[in-house]
Amino acid sequence: MAAEAVDPPHRYKFPLSKVPRLPYDDPQAQRLISAQQPVVLTGSGLVDSALHWNLDYLSDNMANTQFTVYQSDNYYFKYYEARKIPQQKDFVSPTIQMQMSFPEFVEKLKEAQCSKKHWLYLQQPLTEGVGDKIVQDFVSFNWRWISKQQKENNWGPLSSNLLLVGMAGNITPVHYDEQQNFFAQLRGVKRCLLFAPDQFKSLYPFPVYHPHDRQSQVNLENPNLEKFPKVLELKGFEATLHPGDVLYIPIYWWHQIESLPQKGVTISINFWYKVRNSCQQTVTYPLAASQKIAIMRNIEKMVTDALGDINEVAPFMRTMVLGRVD
Ligand SMILES: CC1(C)c2ccccc2-c2ccc(C[C@@H](CC(=O)O)C(=O)C(=O)O)cc21
Numbered sequence: 629m630a631a632e633a634v635d636p637p638h639r640y641k642f643p644l645s646k647v648p649r650l651p652y653d654d655p656q657a658q659r660l661i662s663a664q665q666p667v668v669l670t671g672s673g674l675v676d677s678a679l680h681w682n683l684d685y686l687s688d689n690m691a692n693t694q695f696t697v698y699q700s701d702n703y704y705f706k707y708y709e710a711r712k713i714p715q716q717k718d719f720v721s722p723t724i725q726m727q728m729s730f731p732e733f734v735e736k737l738k739e740a741q742c743s744k745k746h747w748l749y750l751q752q753p754l755t756e757g758v759g760d761k762i763v764q765d766f767v768s769f770n771w772r773w774i775s776k777q778q779k780e781n782n783w784g785p786l787s788s789n790l791l792l793v794g795m796a797g798n799i800t801p802v803h804y805d806e807q808q809n810f811f812a813q814l815r816g817v818k819r820c821l822l823f824a825p826d827q828f829k830s831l832y833p834f835p836v837y838h839p840h841d842r843q844s845q846v847n848l849e850n851p852n853l854e855k856f857p858k859v860l861e862l863k864g865f866e867a868t869l870h871p872g873d874v875l876y877i878p879i880y881w882w883h884q885i886e887s888l889p890q891k892g893v894t895i896s897i898n899f900w901y902k903v904r905n906s907c908q909q910t911v912t913y914p915l916a917a918s919q920k921i922a923i924m925r926n927i928e929k930m931v932t933d934a935l936g937d938i939n940e941v942a943p944f945m946r947t948m949v950l951g952r953v954d
């Protein structure tokens with residue numbers, strides 16, 4: 629039977645090298661994690677106890693929990709912080725947030741897949757309220773290995789495990805998080821683009837006080853090169869995740885995650901770890917790009933609070949630096 633016509637994955641206007649793919653117990657994998665470089669780990673067994681999860685199993689075992697489901701009228705799911713909306717008069721939220729049971733979500737998913745008028749993304753922290761079988765699968769994750777990683781890399785506590793169930797074609801646009809992330813793929817195929825923290829200038833982040841804080845202003849699939857010319861200088865990495873793969877997304881690394889269009893529904897679980905406050909660690913110079921981002925964020929917050937108006941921040945900062953000696 630002829631293989632169904634599969635569109636080639638989107639070709640971007642900048643180079644993408646492959647994220648290294650290594651056995652989870654390979655010393656090189658360990659070196660990359662401690663150097664805060666991305667790596668795809670195979671054979672970890674981290675979520676093997678959940679590789680049988682599918683829509684029916686989750687419907688049967690999560691029946692009495694309400695889930696957060698985002699709806700978008702395109703395939704992008706741009707995250708926004710609702711608490712920052714009041715400061716952004718003209719802000720239009722790009723997605724609708726709904727609450728529903730898992731069976732309702734499966735119903736809506738079928739409708740959306742047929743109508744192709746909107747896309748859905750279920751995103752829910754895995755906490756109490758899930759069924760016993762889900763708890764069984766959850767406790768059977770390879771916690772021994774991941775706790776060892778947490779300790780050896782001096783990460784803070786596990787802050788959450790998000791269960792993610794996405795429609796084929798969904799894209800979470802490029803953004804960074806302030807947590808370490810082991811991203812486990814359970815079902816379907818996800819294509820991940822990653823950019824180092826030092827690509828900051830080429831990704832034009834929103835201001836810290838904007839609801840889209842930590843997100844890039846650039847649509848990587850169709851960049852506005854007049855407004856964002858440095859996009860062409862981007863150097864990225866790419867990883868394709870299959871069930872059982874675990875991608876380490878280092879803190880402050882930019883990432884865009886796509887549920888491949890013809891590969892059906894995707895199910896993922898992320899493991900987010902806070903970082904310890906750095907006052908215990910001695911600072912070594914030169915500073916890493918990620919440290920400079922933390923400094924920029926703090927300065928932007930201080931200046932915004934001091935001026936009391938987010939619209940005064942850019943002119944104030946420009947005044948501070950433009951026309952000064954280099
Ligand atoms: C887009 C969505 C559903 C969302 C909407 C509103 C608020 C938060 C979020 C949120 C947070 C994390 C993810 C998972 C992942 C991206 C991916 O797998 O698609 C990722 O970026 C990460 O694990 O760091 C996805 C989402």
Ligand SMILES: [Zn+2]
Binds near residue numbers: 803
């Ligand atoms: Zn993220």
